[in-house]
Amino acid sequence: MKVQIEDKEFSCFLEYEQIKKRTRLLGIQLNVDYEKRVPVFIGVLNGSFLFMADLMKEVHIPAEISFIKVSSYHGQDTTSGTVKSVIGLDIDLKGRDVVIVEDIVDTGITLSYLVDVLKEKEAASIAICTLLLKPQSLQRELEEIAYVGFEIPNEFVVGYGLDYKGLGRNLRDIYRFVSAPSET
Numbered sequence: 001m002k003v004q005i006e007d008k009e010f011s012c013f014l015e016y017e018q019i020k021k022r023t024r025l026l027g028i029q030l031n032v033d034y035e036k037r038v039p040v041f042i043g044v045l046n047g048s049f050l051f052m053a054d055l056m057k058e059v060h061i062p063a064e065i066s067f068i069k070v071s072s073y074h075g076q077d078t079t080s081g082t083v084k085s086v087i088g089l090d091i092d093l094k095g096r097d098v099v100i101v102e103d104i105v106d107t108g109i110t111l112s113y114l115v116d117v118l119k120e121k122e123a124a125s126i127a128i129c130t131l132l133l134k135p136q137s138l139q140r141e142l143e144e145i146a147y148v149g150f151e152i153p154n155e156f157v158v159g160y161g162l163d164y165k166g167l168g169r170n171l172r173d174i175y176r177f178v179s180a181p182s183e184t
Contacts, residue, residue, distance in 0.1 A: 010175035040093060107140065131150065160172065
């Protein structure tokens, strides 16, 4: 199946059923790893909202949920390299176990910034749970990456929270870029 978003065409890459199964396994792993603790799950908006919602349905331990909005894309399909914090955290994280929930780890620039912010807030531990990881794109070492749904090649993807120019987040599946119409 293919979809058209603005000037780009995408084909189905990961179906929702695959995502759902992998999310369930991540939830089970988090339940085991954080048993007898009360972690704070921090979703990185806007992209993580669907993954975070599905993931939290699989987390059965006591946990708090919060969100932060940071961006290095600014409406483009590649990172600008500059992080801009838009919405900050409103809870005290000193001495808390924190799990950052992200839709995709691409260059790692945004997450590196966020990890530094959380360290300044004196979190007891920081782990990253991401649905997608592009190992070939990483520009920053992130030892905090502990939970990965899928490792994917360095391709542009949309759907299931991921967007192109603000569109496509509501697609149930994840699609990869195929082509753009040729200019005449």
